[in-house]
Amino acid sequence: MSAATFQVLGPEGTLTGPDPAIPRDDLRRAFRHMLKMRVLDQRMLSLQRQGRIGFYGTATGEEAAVTGSAYALRDTDWVFPALRQTGVSLWRGTTMKEIVCQLIGNSGDVLIGRQMPCHFSDRKVRSVAWSSVIGTQLVHAMGAAWAAKIQKRDDVMMGYLGDGASSSADFHAAANFAGVFKLPVVFFCQNNQWAISVPLSMQTASESIAVKSDAYGFPGVRVDGNDLLAVIAATRDAVERARSGGGPTLVEAVTFRMGGHSSSDDPTRYRDAALVGDWERRDPLTRLRAWLGASQALAPGDEERWTQEINDEIGAAIAEAESFPPPPIESMFADVYKEMPRHLSEQMRYAVAMGEGQKFEGAFPL
Amino acid sequence: MPTMTMVQAIQDALRVALRQDPRVVLLGEDVGKNGGVFRVTEGLQAEFGAERVSDTPLAENGIVGGAIGMALYGLRPVAEIQFVDFIYPAFDQIVSEMAKMRWRSAGQYACPVVVRAPYGGGIKGGLYHSQSPEAYFCHTAGLKVVIPATPRDAKGLLLESLAGDDPVVFLEPKRLYRTLKEDVPEGAYRVPLSSARVARAGEQCTVLAYGAMVPVALDAAEQAAGQSWSVEVLDLRTLVPLDQDAVLASVSKTGRVVIVHEAPRTCGYGAELAALVAEKALTSLQAPVLRVTGYDTPFPYTLEHTYLPDAPRVLRAIEHVMSY
Numbered sequence: 001m002s003a004a005t006f007q008v009l010g011p012e013g014t015l016t017g018p019d020p021a022i023p024r025d026d027l028r029r030a031f032r033h034m035l036k037m038r039v040l041d042q043r044m045l046s047l048q049r050q051g052r053i054g055f056y057g058t059a060t061g062e063e064a065a066v067t068g069s070a071y072a073l074r075d076t077d078w079v080f081p082a083l084r085q086t087g088v089s090l091w092r093g094t095t096m097k098e099i100v101c102q103l104i105g106n107s108g109d110v111l112i113g114r115q116m117p118c119h120f121s122d123r124k125v126r127s128v129a130w131s132s133v134i135g136t137q138l139v140h141a142m143g144a145a146w147a148a149k150i151q152k153r154d155d156v157m158m159g160y161l162g163d164g165a166s167s168s169a170d171f172h173a174a175a176n177f178a179g180v181f182k183l184p185v186v187f188f189c190q191n192n193q194w195a196i197s198v199p200l201s202m203q204t205a206s207e208s209i210a211v212k213s214d215a216y217g218f219p220g221v222r223v224d225g226n227d228l229l230a231v232i233a234a235t236r237d238a239v240e241r242a243r244s245g246g247g248p249t250l251v252e253a254v255t256f257r258m259g260g261h262s263s264s265d266d267p268t269r270y271r272d273a274a275l276v277g278d279w280e281r282r283d284p285l286t287r288l289r290a291w292l293g294a295s296q297a298l299a300p301g302d303e304e305r306w307t308q309e310i311n312d313e314i315g316a317a318i319a320e321a322e323s324f325p326p327p328p329i330e331s332m333f334a335d336v337y338k339e340m341p342r343h344l345s346e347q348m349r350y351a352v353a354m355g356e357g358q359k360f361e362g363a364f365p366l
Numbered sequence: 367m368p369t370m371t372m373v374q375a376i377q378d379a380l381r382v383a384l385r386q387d388p389r390v391v392l393l394g395e396d397v398g399k400n401g402g403v404f405r406v407t408e409g410l411q412a413e414f415g416a417e418r419v420s421d422t423p424l425a426e427n428g429i430v431g432g433a434i435g436m437a438l439y440g441l442r443p444v445a446e447i448q449f450v451d452f453i454y455p456a457f458d459q460i461v462s463e464m465a466k467m468r469w470r471s472a473g474q475y476a477c478p479v480v481v482r483a484p485y486g487g488g489i490k491g492g493l494y495h496s497q498s499p500e501a502y503f504c505h506t507a508g509l510k511v512v513i514p515a516t517p518r519d520a521k522g523l524l525l526e527s528l529a530g531d532d533p534v535v536f537l538e539p540k541r542l543y544r545t546l547k548e549d550v551p552e553g554a555y556r557v558p559l560s561s562a563r564v565a566r567a568g569e570q571c572t573v574l575a576y577g578a579m580v581p582v583a584l585d586a587a588e589q590a591a592g593q594s595w596s597v598e599v600l601d602l603r604t605l606v607p608l609d610q611d612a613v614l615a616s617v618s619k620t621g622r623v624v625i626v627h628e629a630p631r632t633c634g635y636g637a638e639l640a641a642l643v644a645e646k647a648l649t650s651l652q653a654p655v656l657r658v659t660g661y662d663t664p665f666p667y668t669l670e671h672t673y674l675p676d677a678p679r680v681l682r683a684i685e686h687v688m689s690y
Contacts, residue, residue: 078439111472121471128438129471131462139428139459143435143443150391150417150441157435169455173428180423335469336507338476338531341560341607 004208005222005254008229011282013290020233022071024297030071030228031288031298032306034063037087038285039310040096041259044103047318048263053103055117059084061226061258064284065190067091068231069158069253072239077156078126080141082134083118083262084190085127085160092125096317101324108324112331118262134195135161135168138187142174145185145242156242157185164195166209175250179216182247186238189250190225192257197270210252218248225253226284229291256282329355367549372542375517375550376406376482379524380444382554384414387442390528392419394429394446403448404484404543426456433479434464442528443479450483450537451494457502464533465508479533480524484540485513486578486628487660487674492667498577498629498660503535504606504638510534510559511605515542515580518550519603522557529556539578546581559604562612568598571622571684574613574639576602579626579675586680595688605635613639614647621652622687628674631659653690656683 008017022030041058048056059066066087073079079088086099098110102120105113110122111129121129128144130137141159148155165171166189178185189209193200206212213220221238223230231253238249256279260267267276292298333340333348340348353359370378383390392407398421401408411419422429426447433443447453453460460481467477487496503511510532514520520538527534565580566587575583580601587597600616602608617623623643625636636657643655658675666673 110474111470114472115470119470121474123471123474129467129475131466131470133458133462136431136458136463139431140435140438140463142428143432143437144439145435146432147436147439147441150436151439169425169427170431170459173423173425173431176423176425177428177432181420335471335473337510337607338468342610343607 005224006230006234007224007227008233009227009287009291011287013287013294017230020229020236022229022232026071027292027297028302030067031285031292033067033087033091034228034285034288035303035306036090036310037063037066039307040099040314043311043314045263047103052322053117054105055263056103057083057118057262058259059087061279061283062190062192062255063087064228064231064288065225065253065255068228069188069235069251071232072235073156073158076126077158077239078128078141078144080128080137080144080157080159081130082137082160082162082165084162084192086118086120088160089120089122089125089127092127094120094122094125094127096313097320098122100314100317100321104321104324106321106324107327108321109327112327135165135170138165138174139170139177141185141187142178142183145178145183146181148184149181154243155184156239159185159187161187161189162195163189163191163193163200163203163209164198166212167203175213175216175248178248179218182245184242184245185248186235186242187248187250188235189252190255191252192255194257194261194267194271196261196265199271208252210250213250218250220250220252222252222254225255226282226287228284228288255284367551369547370517370550371544371547372514372517372520372538373404373406373544375521376524376538377408377410378550379521380407380410381413383525383528384410384418386554389440389442390418390444391436391441392444392446393422393433395422395424395448397421397446402446404540407446426452427459430456430459430464430479430481433481434459434467434477437477437479438467438475444528445479445481447481447483449491449495450485450499451497453483453499460503460509460535461506465506468532469508476531477533478531480527480536481534482536482538484543485537486539486541487665487670488541488578490667490670493665496665496670498627500537500605501629501633501635504635508533509606511537512559512603513537513539513577513605514603515539515565515577515601517546517548519557519563521550522555523559523603525554526556526559530559537577541578542581557603560607560609561603562609563601563603564598564616565601566597566599568596568620570596570620571598571624571687572616572620573597573599573624573626573680573684574602575599575626576605579628582675582677583626583680585677586684589677589681590684595684597684608642610642613642617643617647618650621650623651623655624658624680624683624687625655626658626675626680628660630662631657632662634659653687656687658683
């Protein structure tokens with residue numbers, strides 16, 4: 001990590017920079033949330049290995065970046081997430097049951113089984129629906145920010161990306177437009193250094209991702225993404241700048257993808273185990289635990305109790321989620337348009353009849 | 367009732383929408399001070415300000431993606447792509463994002479964006495100012511695809527598109543932008559989508575056309591009348607969702623079908639129309655369904671009038687089905 005990387009809490013859990021003075025209860029809540037993300041990843045990966053969900057993408061190692069960036073937002077702000085921001089939605093009020101139902105893709109899922117696991121969206125927490133195509137959500141964040149500015153409202157848009165997305169055409173367009181129109185948007189890059197098997201060095205020849213903001217005419221800041229305090233401080237500044245009319249910021253949170261890209265990926269094929277070991281020593285939970293313990297914000301037994309509570313919550317969510325049936329066939333045909341056009345009604349009636357093993361009544365529809 | 371060209375009618379529709387609905391905004395390359403390269407948006411920035419009628423950096427993915435974000439937040443953006451040939455940098459935003467937002471969010475988010483773009487040949491525009499890519503969009507679940515052929519319909523269909531809650535790809539036959547004037551109703555005139563228009567009534571043969579091919583089809587129908595053939599021309603106006611009833615009613619009546627489009631032949635929209643007729647009206651047919659289309663080549667500069675269907679080619683097809 002270069003010297004230009006902003007840090008507050010070193011890997012040992014001691015202050016190396018200015019303390020942003022986050023209230024004690026907020027820090028406890030943030031730590032508990034990071035713990036929840038870690039446990040959720042373990043439980044869901046295990047569920048995936050048992051064949052009970054089809055796919056999972058962990059955020060293990062990236063909990064401080066996710067939690068710190070979410071912390072800096074108001075409830076009324078919007079998030080435009082990607083694969084590793086399930087924790088943002090959870091922080092903002094999505095329930096564990098909703099998450100697990102989405103991972104299964106059943107009729108209890110807010111998205112009624114339409115998207116593959118971890119592709120969650122939740123309007124009630126202003127988390128926007130996203131596709132698997134990398135970087136595409138960033139222009140939406142830019143456009144929503146543009147709309148907020150036109151309507152003279154002070155909502156801020158948070159567009160999440162990974163290091164890989166910084167190469168995409170949509171990142172470039174989003175940043176360029178945001179700079180030109182001075183829009184209230186924060187581009188938050190979880191630079192976990194791997195785009196599946198492609199390392200950061202193959203993604204860009206720039207000295208950092210943050211430096212790219214120079215070309216678009218707005219500030220960029222590089223922070224230690226495993227340092228909750230640094231992430232909160234930098235993101236809070238960026239959000240305040242956006243809200244007060246100062247325009248966009250690119251925040252690069254330098255972190256590390258401790259696991260595979262997803263449950264379908266085997267990272268031992270392309271990266272050295274020693275590298276992973278290096279990053280284990282910079283774990284975001286370890287350093288926050290040490291800092292909170294030293295400052296008496298974390299009492300002995302807190303973490304053990306929370307872990308138990310989280311496991312109970314997840315267990316109950318799994319049990320409840322697994323009781324839902326699959327979505328009905330008709331659900332596939334709804335929401336393509338606001339009102340179902342004739343050709344889809346015909347295809348739906350046919351699909352229902354075929355799905356139920358019945359003879360289709362009437363003219364053959366297809 | 368004022369007389370307008372299609373350019374004037376589209377501008378009138380945009381002005382009406384901007385006046386009536388504060389959520390409507392226009393964005394695109396050169397749409398502001400310059401009023402668009404075809405002058406469709408001329409004077410609108412002066413009237414409504416640079417925030418509501420905004421020039422943009424030159425990036426179609428940013429224009430359409432930005433419009434999507436605006437729509438998510440509650441605006442009603444109209445994104446102009448200067449020529450539809452330039453739309454491919456925004457193709458992913460249109461087919462993977464704009465078209466899918468409502469469905470993939472299970473109705474939590476809607477994406478009422480209208481993407482306007484001039485399309486089609488006949489103006490000596492060469493390969494990259496002449497193409498007709500409507501089939502790509504028709505193949506995409508979640509999009510409505512609208513193509514007017516007259517000034518009146520251009521206004522009515524655009525205002526209807528803007529009033530709806532679904533994303534619309536609105537393709538404007540630039541060859542007809544200034545060639546035809548007609549009376550266009552004032553104010554908030556709307557034409558329902560998915561309603562084809564009988565451009566010429568006839569009894570013996572149906573010509574299915576849209577956009578710039580409608581006048582070509584009408585010309586051919588007029589010449590066919592000289593041979594005592596009664597040809598019906600159906601202007602589809604909306605390709606998705608299609609007015610199936612109008613197509614099938616006409617085909618059931620005439621028993622003969624000629625389909626005209628300037629887009630390439632293979633997997634063009636005509637193939638869908640032919641399949642529809644084969645599946646649902648086969649027993650009405652008295653002749654094979656014929657297509658008169660652009661060729662499966664890139665769009666040529668010098669030979670564009672060889673490439674584009676014209677009245678003689680359509681008439682030959684009519685002759686073929688009439689004498690089958």
